[in-house]
Each structure stands twice: as C-alpha cells, then as structure tokens.
Amino acid sequence: MFSHSDSLSNIRLQYPNPNLSNKKNWPVTDNFDDFPRCRMVMGLPSSWCNFHSVPIIVQTSPAMVVKKKQMQRNSGSNILITGASSGIGRALAIRFAEPGVSLYLCARNLSALQNTSDACRNEGANVEIAQVDVRQNEAVKAWIDQIAEKTRIDLVIANAGVLGSHGEERCFEDTETAQLQIATNLGGSVNVVTSVVPHMQKQKGGQIALISSLSSLQPIADMPAYAASKAGLNAYGEAISFFLHADGIDVSVICPGFIKSPMAEKYASWRPLEMTADKAAARIKRAIARKRAFYAFPLALYAVILLGRLVPWRLRRLTTKGFNYQR
CATH class of the missing domain: 3.40.50.720 (NAD(P)-binding Rossmann-like Domain)
Known part of the structure; x- marks a missing residue:
C-alpha cells in the first residue's frame, strides 16, 4: 500500500490503488468541518470521486486527532x-x-x-x-x-x-x-x-x-x-x-x-x-x-x-x- 504524507497538516494518506500513488500535488485542506469526506480533504472534484468511488483511506496522526476533537x-x-x-x-x-x-x-x-x-x-x-x-x-x-x-x-x-x-x-x-x-x-x-x-x-x-x-x-x-x-x-x-x-x-x-x-x-x-x-x-x-x-x-x-x-x-x-x- 502506497502512502504520501503532508508535513503541514499531519495528514497521512494511503492509497489502496497503486495507480494513484503518483499524485504528489493533490491539495490538502484543514477544513475539518468536512472531514472525513475524502473529496473535501483531498480537494478533489466530486465527479472524480464519484467515478472512482473515492478509493482513498484517510488516516490521522495523533496531532490531527487532537485538533479534530478540538474543532468538534x-x-x-x-x-x-x-x-x-x-x-x-x-x-x-x-x-x-x-x-x-x-x-x-x-x-x-x-x-x-x-x-x-x-x-x-x-x-x-x-x-x-x-x-x-x-x-x-x-x-x-x-x-x-x-x-x-x-x-x-x-x-x-x-x-x-x-x-x-x-x-x-x-x-x-x-x-x-x-x-x-x-x-x-x-x-x-x-x-x-x-x-x-x-x-x-x-x-x-x-x-x-x-x-x-x-x-x-x-x-x-x-x-x-x-x-x-x-x-x-x-x-x-x-x-x-x-x-x-x-x-x-x-x-x-x-x-x-x-x-x-x-x-x-x-x-x-x-x-x-x-x-x-x-x-x-x-x-x-x-x-x-x-x-x-x-x-x-x-x-x-x-x-x-x-x-x-x-x-x-x-x-x-x-x-x-x-x-x-x-x-
């Protein structure tokens, strides 16, 4: 399973599909109101997510979990x-x-x-x-x-x-x-x-x-x-x-x-x-x-x-x- 980390947001993204691992420039947002809807976290258009059935798993670091709880x-x-x-x-x-x-x-x-x-x-x-x-x-x-x-x-x-x-x-x-x-x-x-x-x-x-x-x-x-x-x-x-x-x-x-x-x-x-x-x-x-x-x-x-x-x-x-x- 391929992974890519964003150092600014402490978001760890894992891609079950190896063909997705080369998308290094996907934008990441800190809008946790929309978390964990992947198309918002990833900044992807809804049409793309619907076509691919959003084959993305979003995992969080401890720091992000704390921040998400604070937002909630x-x-x-x-x-x-x-x-x-x-x-x-x-x-x-x-x-x-x-x-x-x-x-x-x-x-x-x-x-x-x-x-x-x-x-x-x-x-x-x-x-x-x-x-x-x-x-x-x-x-x-x-x-x-x-x-x-x-x-x-x-x-x-x-x-x-x-x-x-x-x-x-x-x-x-x-x-x-x-x-x-x-x-x-x-x-x-x-x-x-x-x-x-x-x-x-x-x-x-x-x-x-x-x-x-x-x-x-x-x-x-x-x-x-x-x-x-x-x-x-x-x-x-x-x-x-x-x-x-x-x-x-x-x-x-x-x-x-x-x-x-x-x-x-x-x-x-x-x-x-x-x-x-x-x-x-x-x-x-x-x-x-x-x-x-x-x-x-x-x-x-x-x-x-x-x-x-x-x-x-x-x-x-x-x-x-x-x-x-x-x-």
Whole structure:
C-alpha cells in the first residue's frame, strides 16, 4: 500500500490503488468541518470521486486527532445562556450540554429552568441555574460577576426575549407592552453584554452570541415593538463586533425565522418554514462554532426578505398582511 504524507497538516494518506500513488500535488485542506469526506480533504472534484468511488483511506496522526476533537468540541467549556427555561434557550442549553461543559443558565421561571437543568445534567454537563430578570442590570451584573470570580467565561448567549402585539378590535399596542419588549429583548441583552465584556477583556478572549430575529429585517404590522427591539439588537451587535475584535472577542448576531415555542403559540399566524426549537438550536450552535458574525435562517425566507426590500412600499405592505396574527 502506497502512502504520501503532508508535513503541514499531519495528514497521512494511503492509497489502496497503486495507480494513484503518483499524485504528489493533490491539495490538502484543514477544513475539518468536512472531514472525513475524502473529496473535501483531498480537494478533489466530486465527479472524480464519484467515478472512482473515492478509493482513498484517510488516516490521522495523533496531532490531527487532537485538533479534530478540538474543532468538534463546543465553542467553550463555560457557557452562559439567558432565557434558558423554554424555547430556543432551553434547546440551546441541551444542545451544548455534554461532559466537561459547565452551563450557567438563567431565566425568570425557576421551575421551568430547573427542568432544563435536569435535561442538561442527563447529558453529562455541570449546571448552575439562577432566577434572573435580564431587565435588572444590577442582578445581571451580580450573576455574571459571581461566575467570573470562579471561572473563565468562554461563551455568552443573550437569548432572553418576550413577544407582544396589539389588542383586540384594533387596539394599538400599549406603552407597557412595547416597553417590556424593548427593555427585555434589547435592554436585557445590553445588560448582559456590558456585564460580561470587562471579564472577557481581562481574560483576553471570549465569544458573545445575540439571538435576534428575521423580523428585524422585515417587520410585520402586528409586532412593531418586537421588530424594533430586534433591529436595535442587530445594530448593537454589529457595532460591538467592530470594537471588541481587537480584544479577541467574537460577536455573532443570529436571526432565526419562525420557531415553534410557547411564546410563539400565543399568536397564531401564517408561519412559513417554521422549525422546531431543537432544529434551530442545532443551526445556531454550528454558526457559533464557526464564529459567524451574522447568520440568518432559513436561507429561503431570508432571501425572500432581501428581495422584498426592493419591492415598492405599497406592495410590500400588502404582502406582509398575510403574516398578521389571527384574532
């Protein structure tokens, strides 16, 4: 069996077919997201691999095995998630839960949060929970400071959010409902970020993920304050990503589409391409691992929104009426 080694990537390639051994210049990539698909590791066109049935065995050195495991691991071993009692927050906590990971979860609903904690412990993670309202800056800061005193904070996911709308019989969304959404969705995320950044700057690194929404890119008539809070979060996230880059802190703004959750169930409407919280969490986790600065999904709905921005206002208004809540 012939072999060829690449000194840069520590990849050892063995060719069962002797006729392949003279291909000395095959490119090698370190994109382990695609490993072990041979056509990606070898940089070969898919047509070539399909024709030859990919007769290649890829073996790794110990150094490569370690690197691959590091790539597969969670973005950080110490992870903070707000709004972890239900919906995407709960699904994310369970997705990140595994042996060696410490999860620090907060929410207002302590009993529901305990259920999330139990599910994460079943996956082998260490879990600490706290009843925290992200609108209360002092409470948020005390929670984060307490964690930072005993461990490094690798990843923070600012997920806590609420949704509101107008009332019956064309009763316009009141001030209390609007302010609650802005204070939680935008203000709460700001409280989390401003509390954790000094610790990440001190430790010279970390990652922050802000859970926004596709409604921030195309608001609908029935959720004005919600869309405004998420649009503000997009702007805030992009701005801090520019500033914190020099500190080695990565920021991701995540914009999911329609997600099945207790919060969404309160408002029935047309919800194209709706997905479960668990499926959304899987995509979000992957985007965080890849340190995506901005990630919107599902792609088809995101593309429609971008194209819709080119449509005249009157037509766009008529189109978005289909998304209004059923009352």
